[in-house]
Amino acid sequence: MADMAALISRRGQLKGQLTRLNTYVKDLNGVELEQLTIRREKANIVWKDFEEVQTQIEEENGMSTENETYRSEFEELYFFTQQRLIDDVQKFFYLRASLSGEAENCVQCMQTTSENYHKTWKSLVDRYSNKRVLIKIHTKSLFNLEPVKDESAERLRKLHGSLSGHFKALETLGKNPRSWGSLILYLITTKLDPITLEK
Numbered sequence: 171m172a173d174m175a176a177l178i179s180r181r182g183q184l185k186g187q188l189t190r191l192n193t194y195v196k197d198l199n200g201v202e203l204e205q206l207t208i209r210r211e212k213a214n215i216v217w218k219d220f221e222e223v224q225t226q227i228e229e230e231n232g233m234s235t236e237n238e239t240y241r242s243e244f245e246e247l248y249f250f251t252q253q254r255l256i257d258d259v260q261k262f263f264y265l266r267a268s269l270s271g272e273a274e275n276c277v278q279c280m281q282t283t284s285e286n287y288h289k290t291w292k293s294l295v296d297r298y299s300n301k302r303v304l305i306k307i308h309t310k311s312l313f314n315l316e317p318v319k320d321e322s323a324e325r326l327r328k329l330h331g332s333l334s335g336h337f338k339a340l341e342t343l344g345k346n347p348r349s350w351g352s353l354i355l356y357l358i359t360t361k362l363d364p365i366t367l368e369k
Contacts, residue, residue, distance in 0.1 A: 184219055185220075191209055191216070206257065213251050220244055262284075262290065265277070266282070276293065308336045313357065315332055320365075
């Protein structure tokens with residue numbers, strides 16, 4: 171077993187390194203591509219080291235709220251830093267690779283440039299970020315959730331995860347499904363197996 175104080179100290183050092191990288195990338199005007207590549211590689215090394223240290227801490231201490239919070243904060247800082255280290259042309263390549271169907275067809279004729287990345291992104295957001303349609307999709311998905319047919323902790327966790335995901339999505343869209351009262355209660359009970367309902 172590793173010395174816990176040393177692990178926690180190392181974790182703090184890694185977070186400090188990542189914080190300095192993040193400070194550097196906040197203002198990228200005039201920075202050369204070579205420097206961006208070096209910084210991105212450094213961020214990846216810090217991430218890998220953090221994963222090793224954090225995993226050891228969690229194995230020895232368990233998954234406490236403090237450890238979860240620390241991991242979450244570090245991940246947010248890392249992903250923000252990585253996002254800033256990727257130039258718009260690279261983002262455009264990633265965007266193209268992640269699209270399919272109609273959305274992919276919308277960007278096929280666009281040349282891969284930094285300026286076109288912003289235009290394409292705005293176009294996709296305008297086209298597919300229809301709040302009313304998104305609310306309808308998430309509400310319909312709640313009603314279409316697969317019911318738990320027999321008592322199963324795994325299936326109940328899956329149902330809970332799906333419900334929570336759609337609830338959070340609806341909340342970010344300005345709706346509060348938790349205030350739907352008996353309607354949401356009925357919906358949830360129709361998805362539960364008879365044994366769970368008896369409890």
